[in-house]
Structure formats: C-alpha cells, structure tokens
Amino acid sequence: MSKILALGTKTTAEPELALDLRDSSIFWINDLEKDEEYEDWPDDLTQLFFRMGGIMLRPVRRNVFNLVITLDPSDNANCAGLLKMLQSFMAHKSPVRVGVVFAAPSVKTEQTEIVRRLLNYAMTENKIRQIFNDIVQVIKNPCTLS
Numbered sequence: 001m002s003k004i005l006a007l008g009t010k011t012t013a014e015p016e017l018a019l020d021l022r023d024s025s026i027f028w029i030n031d032l033e034k035d036e037e038y039e040d041w042p043d044d045l046t047q048l049f050f051r052m053g054g055i056m057l058r059p060v061r062r063n064v065f066n067l068v069i070t071l072d073p074s075d076n077a078n079c080a081g082l083l084k085m086l087q088s089f090m091a092h093k094s095p096v097r098v099g100v101v102f103a104a105p106s107v108k109t110e111q112t113e114i115v116r117r118l119l120n121y122a123m124t125e126n127k128i129r130q131i132f133n134d135i136v137q138v139i140k141n142p143c144t145l146s
Helices: 044-050 076-091 112-123 129-139
Strands: 066-071 097-103
Touching: 044 076, 066 076, 076 129, 097 112, 112 129
Parallel strands: 066 097
Antiparallel strands: none
C-alpha cells in the first residue's frame, strides 16, 4: 500500500516494470467501448475538451484512461484493499478501463492456484467481470477455500 501512496513522488530509480497496454498479461475487467453499461455515454473524443464541474474525468465511451494494478494473490493484506478499490471504480462508473496483472508469487499456494484457474476460465468463457467479483470474495475471505 505504501507504493501506491508514494505515487507522484520523484525518484531516481529506474522503473521495475513496464507494460504495453496491448499485452495479454493484463486482465481487463471492463471495456468502455464494448460493455453495455456504457452505451449511453458519448463516444466523441471532443467531449474531453468541455468543462465539467469539479475535477472529474469526462465520461467518454473510449478506453482513454486506464488503471492497471499488479497484484500478488498470495498477499492478502495488499490484495484485498486494492481489489476493493478497483471494484469501487467500476461501481461508480468511473470512465476508466480497469486492468489487473497478477504477479507470480514466490510461493505457490492453494489460493494462487484458484485465482489462476478462475482467470483461465474467465478468459475462455468471456465472463471476466463475474469471475473478478468471485476472486475479490476469495481474497477477502481466504477461509472459504477449505
């Protein structure tokens, strides 16, 4: 969590990770351009230039703004809070495409194996949003695995 709080601070260190947004290792939870819940949003990029009250992102049906978080499924302390934050972005219909990259844990646990299997199933059945909510529940309540 301290790494997230340190965002925006200047460091001299080289970045540890760089991702291409087209990479298949990113599990996109939503897609502003294709999901039905965003159909009523305008898709014209000129909407970004109009003022809106406060400091808000304009709701445009384009994948302009992206949020990708790298998670280790075996680290419950950080995972649960970050996944809940991602759910909040989607619950409030923020105009942000949300993605998750699951890092390979140093120790393979039953929980990480379940997450891997759920994601593989979600990708083949095209049910990523439903499976994402299930993963959040598994990580929030690890005692449900036994």
